[in-house]
Amino acid sequence: MTSAVRSSRPMVAAGGVVLLLALGLVVLMLVRPSSSAGSAAAAAAPSGTSADVGFARDMSVHHQQAVEMSFIVRDRTSDVAVRRLAYDVINTQANQRGMMLGWLEMWGRAKSSSAPPMQWMGHTVAHKGDGSLMPGMATDTELDALRAAKGRASEVLYLRLMTAHHRAGAEMAQAAATAAGTDEIRNLAAGMARGQQSEIALMADMLRERGSAA
Structure with missing residues (x-):
């Protein structure tokens, strides 16, 4: 073996070490910014007692019942207008609920809490009981009657129950649009309030057509 070949081996080994070190630095450069970004996002997330988190939790529950009632009436009437309204409620509120639960997940906040509902609004709100968790929500007895x-x-019955549901939901949304600290919740809540007020007016007309009132 020549001296030239012998001397090249340490150089190749050294080159390999340098290459590994360089790759290691690249990996660190890629990982560190993402870790920092994740830490910053966690630090910027609203607190568990914030209006943002409280609204996302409470309105998710509120929306869930609206979707449930809409599925119930969809199967109990052939009226085109009522079925169209039910489909709109199902699609809109299921989508909004998914967004709110997604934000809670992203913020690292629990999707439920032992705190009283709507406490984030700054006052205690009375409700009907009998399975009704928040203002506007139907009781178990009312749901059984709808079924x-x-x-x-x-x-x-659906239009009356949904009108009460929307009135309380719009009130909650208006509170969140004012009190929330994130653009996500403020914008979503403001849109909810407008949409539900519009549907309240629509349902009032539909009830009058059926010789009833809310």
């Missing part, structure tokens, strides 16, 4: 009703009776 038992058919045709025009199911339409009227």
